[in-house]
Amino acid sequence: MDFTTETFDATIAEGLTFVDFWAPWCGPCRMQAPVVEQLAEDYDGRITVGKxxxxxxxxxxxxFGIMSIxxxxxFKxxxxxQKLVGLHSQGQLEAIFDSALGE
Structure with a gap:
């Protein structure tokens, strides 16, 4: 899911929402993308995931003071x-997600 200025506030208003701030020219962002996409699939219905x-x-x-991507x-x-800067493994992000969900 791609968030825009117009849709952002309404989308994050309720529940848990994970937002990846990225750019197409950013190498580490491209490396992080498959992990974020997998998490979106794995946590569908429990956490909204977008970019x-x-x-x-x-x-x-x-x-949101994004200085590095x-x-x-x-968001809850x-x-x-919780704010995370740089590359993170799927396991690291799953632990954060599970903690936020109380699992």
């Missing part, structure tokens, strides 16, 4: 609860 292209949505990147933020009911 924000920082080149196209600079306002959102600025709003990839940066990923886990619209509020950021």
């Amino acid at each position: 924000v292209n920082v080149d196209e949505e600079a306002e959102l990147a600025g709003r 990839p940066t990923m933020i886990l 009911d619209g509020q950021p609860i």
Whole structure:
């Protein structure tokens, strides 16, 4: 799911939402993408997973102080609860997701 400035607030308002801030020219972002896509599939229905292209949505990147990419933020009911910068393994992200879900 691609988030835009127009859809962002409504999408993250309820439940858990994981947002990957990335850019197409970013090598580490391209390496992180398959992990994020797999997590979206594995946690479908429990955590909303989406992406924000920082080149196209600079306002959102600025709003959350994104200085390096990839940066990923886990939101709960619209509020950021965890911010991750750089590459993270699927196992690391699963542990964060499971903790947030209380599993």
